Amino acid sequence: MxxxxxxxxxxxxxxxxxxxxxxxxxxxxxxxxxxxxxxxxxxxxxxxxxxxxxxxxxxxxxxxxxxxxxxxxxxxxxxxxxxxxxxxxxxxxxxxxxxxxxxxxxxxxxxxxxxxxxxxxxxxxxxxxxxxxxxxxxxxxxxxxxxxxxxxxxxxxxxxxxxxxxxxxxxxxxxxxxxxxxxxxxxxxxxxxxxxxxxxxxxxxxxxxxxxxxxxxxLHISSDENHIDCRFPVQYVIRPQQTEYHDYRGYAGRISSGIFKPGDKIKVLPSEEIATVKTIELFGEEIPEAYSPMSVTITLDRDVDISRGDMIVRENNVPNILQEFDVMVCWLNSTPLQGGGKYALRHTTKDARCIIKDIRYKIDISTLHRNEEDKKIGMNDIARISIKTTVPIFFDSYRKNRHTGSIILIDESTNETIGAGMIV
Amino acid sequence: MILYHLNHLRELEAEAIYIIRETASQFERPAMLFSGGKDSIVMTHLARKAFYPARIPFPLLHIDTGHNFPETIEFRDKMVAEIGANLIVRNVQDSINSGRAKEEKGPNASRNMLQTITLLDALEELKVDAAMGGARRDEEKARAKERFFSHRDEFGQWDPKNQRPELWMLLNGRKHQGEHFRVFPLSNWTEMDVWMYIAMEKIDIPNIYFTHQREIVKRDGMLLANSEYITVRETEKAEMMTVRFRTIGDMTCTGAVLSPANSLQQIIEEVAASKTTERGTRSDDKRSETAMEDRKKAGYF
The missing domain is CATH 3.40.50.300 (P-loop containing nucleotide triphosphate hydrolases)
Incomplete structure (x- = not known):
């Protein structure tokens, strides 16, 4: 060794x-x-x-x-x-x-x-x-x-x-x-x-x-992460049941992108409430600058109603907030994709459901040819699809942000992960 | 330009904390398996970090074979008191007494296989739907294919052919009634990473990881601690040696290594220079080439 x-x-x-x-x-x-x-x-x-x-x-x-x-x-x-x-x-x-x-x-x-x-x-x-x-x-x-x-x-x-x-x-x-x-x-x-x-x-x-x-x-990998667009999907809310921390509310999660600092003006999605970052911490230690892929806990200067699946972003740099968008999907399961079908969807820490509105085209990955006629999407196929979600999703395009631009689709009856999606 | 880049230990830490928090969020009754070994100690430390200043929001579960090193149990009780964790202990002896498990016979008798019965019974009794374990993918080839969220059927069995693909860090913990998950936050850690992290974070570990004098029985190339749980054969004799343990499991199947290392720095140097894998000190893995794969399929960790 x-x-x-x-x-x-x-x-x-x-x-x-x-x-x-x-x-x-x-x-x-x-x-x-x-x-x-x-x-x-x-x-x-x-x-x-x-x-x-x-x-x-x-x-x-x-x-x-x-x-x-x-x-x-x-x-x-x-x-x-x-x-x-x-x-x-x-x-x-x-x-x-x-x-x-x-x-x-x-x-x-x-x-x-x-x-x-x-x-x-x-x-x-x-x-x-x-x-x-x-x-x-x-x-x-x-x-x-x-x-x-x-x-x-x-x-x-x-x-x-x-x-x-x-x-x-x-x-x-x-x-x-x-x-x-x-x-x-x-x-x-x-x-x-x-x-x-x-x-x-x-x-x-x-x-x-x-x-x-x-x-x-x-290989120069330190610039592979997106350090510009601040995105913090809230994973877990820390509320200690101990008297000494009675008023403590910490928002725990992993930074998707951008650099967060105490004093930053932030916006909470979907409520659009504005607050200021009080501290960024881990195990009682204060962190002056937090960036991807750190796991941290953020506290704010005032009480805001925040739960898992919400996203903390910078006030003046927000992601797309939409219910309809296109996805390049790679199909992972032997049960084919159903046009018009409903699936569970996971994006960052958010759970939602979606319906497949349209299968736009399938890509022949040996020739890179786009086939708009073939709508049969089976295991290992890659296709561009349009989906509509039950609730707004806070996303960036996958090209800009691998963390906030990716989704998985889950079969609601078998619970299997059946599709991997990159938001266009 | 290394300014906004984590070193690899901090990146592994961030990943493990993410997985632990995800487990606490996605499951109703998670538990963390605690064996008293270094990996489960590191995992417990990460769980504290994940929820601080709140206490760890799930119990620690120890499946006690009854063949533990006394030092391990002493360490466990001290640690639990210090961090205010909720510890649940279930005993393999109880499974034997109730006839659920049958003790192996002979000089190589081990309770390693019996643990699985007690573990599965405990998970069912406590209605645990996600059990976190400190297993690492570098330990063994069956573990190299494990997911962070490893799906188990109603019988607790692992089906390597029917695991959910894990993309990005989007973990899918959805399940049917009766099914549960094993979760492995330390999947991407190596033995070296664990030791370096223990040193970096100054984490307390049982003293038998450091050098000490002990009565040892040499058997099949392994140095077993002499104890009431092993039978010394006529051809064998117990002798005092200067040893430490590289892994901690049952006294019946965990081999010691000859070592003068009495600090973390010396242990790290020893691990770096080591010519054999850590599992090489475990006779439970030497039973056959597929010992781990077979045990995992049956519900072992």
Whole structure:
């Protein structure tokens, strides 16, 4: 394990990333390689995979076995869904949302992508940009993952040639012009042999860029959050039943965006009452500036009727307050979306119900073609829909704010989460 | 420009507090599982932070196997008195006495499996609809797939194939009558994060996490504390060693590690240099490759 000095560890940032690729792209090998080369594999884990590699007659230790899953999965030869893996370097702690490449990829990748700072997309250098590369990139752009890293893998199988790498880069660039991607990097790697994963490749002197690990450690993520529009969905009202705190009213929640300070003039939605922030605190400690993703408690200068599901915003910067709006929805369930159907909806800390007013179009995520005729929205489909809610929702567009722009739809009879929505 | 960015421990803290508050909001009768181990101590600390200055608005539930380290019980009672929490204890011994659970036999007998029976009975008796636990995804591969809000059927069983997708931080705790949830606020923490957080927040922990002298029985590569709960075989002998515990569970299945670490700083250095996983000191996980997955399906944490 890496050596952490205490202070160094306290200054680490957290980076969440998702990985996409099909079974043959070497995704598991790449994750295994990142864990192995950053010395995050313990002896008992390594022994277990060495043993299983030799049982299977492999020449090398199969690093992909490190991410092998449950008995239920091995029996069926599938991966059930997102598995989370952790590793750290002295600079950052990483959370990988490892999503499988089989048929339910859309549902799983959307889930993993929803909280990711970065997406790693694997492309086989021999095959170039494929239909699935388009799908993965589209989902990354739809979910507004701030950083995209295209790992052009298996460079060892194309003799580490620059031309093979450049060809994939060109193919991807012509595709990505159709997508909404903020920051994209291209890396030539071999996950199997370790080229440019943690250690710089000795086989590609033509490549002067960073290794994957360097990139992950240095991606500029502190500006990924929205620090402009102040949004605080009230999660829980703290009213101590102790005499010393008789008049205490604290509004507990997690800051979605913006920077809140004591003295700020705020507006409470939906009542539109105005008040001033008295304190922002956690466990009795006053916080001078609170920003996403902090969990805090806010007290106000006067009594206002506030409950869970309300939102505290700045007086002069309010979100949309509407009952009808459009959503890009990814369908997560085998029961198809019902046009005219009613669903439970969750947005920030607010519960509501909604009716599907219109299915505008379905997106063919392999060609990015919009199909206005096909209204059958099943598992893994992505569509633009219009909905009407029972109560006003306080939202920003997903593009501006991932926290106040996202919703989930819930089947009221099974209680399952069946749709993931990004407000247009 | 790192001005408006949290360090990773503060981000994990904010996430856990959010999940705990969400549990208190979405469920009628939540409870927090408390074992006396470091993870449940950290979780309890986070619950205090989440609702301060109010007290923790749900009970702590301890499923006492009767095979706990005495130091753990002593710590538990002191902590509960200090923070004014409502502690509920349910005993595996009572489940055995009433015939609900059957004691294992032999030198490796453990009450680990029996806990599940007492736990499920307690959840039903107390009508708990969300039980928070300190399990972490880095502990074991079955746990790597856990949700923050993990749905359980009427029998308390975990069906890995039928879990709700969790997007953004929109947690769905809706359920039918009789069903309940397990909630894991520390899902994204690693062993190292827990230790660093304990050091950062100066959280009190049981003294057996620090080095001490103890009578130890070596068994199957593990260092078990000699106690009335284990049977020393003829080929074994109990000897004094300088040890500490890396995890705290039952005395029958929690192995010690040889260690001179007597401060959090030294423990952290030891964890950073460690070559084996934390669960490597737990014989309950060594019973088979899928021990955790099988127990979880049956209703274990």
């Amino acid at each position: 890496s050596d952490f000095s205490k202070d160094g560890y306290l200054n680490m940032e957290l980076l969440r990333f998702t990985t996409a690729g099909s079974v043959d792209d070497g995704k598991s090998t790449l994750i295994g390689r990142l864990l192995y080369d950053s010395k995050q594999i313990f002896e008992d884990q390594l022994e277990a995979i060495e043993q299983r590699s030799s049982q299977r007659g492999f020449e090398h230790v199969d690093l992909s076995l490190l991410t092998d899953g449950l008995k239920a999965e091995r029996e069926q030869g599938i991966t059930i869904d997102v598995a989370y893996r952790y590793f750290a370097t002295p600079k950052r702690k990483f959370i990988i949302a490892d999503t499988p490449g089989h048929i339910q990829y859309t549902r799983n990748m959307v889930t993993g992508a929803s909280t990711a700072n970065a997406a790693l997309i694997l492309v086989d250098a021999r095959k170039g940009v494929l239909e699935q590369t388009i799908r993965h990139s589209f989902i990354a752009s739809l979910l507004q993952i701030p950083h995209l890293i295209i790992c052009i893998n298996k460079m060892d199988l194309v003799n580490y040639e620059e031309a093979a790498f450049e060809k994939v880069v060109d193919e991807f660039k012509s595709l990505s012009s159709k997508l909404d991607i903020k920051d994209v990097s291209f890396l030539p790697i071999s996950a199997l042999l370790g080229d440019n994963v943690v250690d710089k490749s000795k086989n590609m002197s033509w490549y002067n860029g960073p290794t994957l690990m360097y990139l992950l450690e240095n």
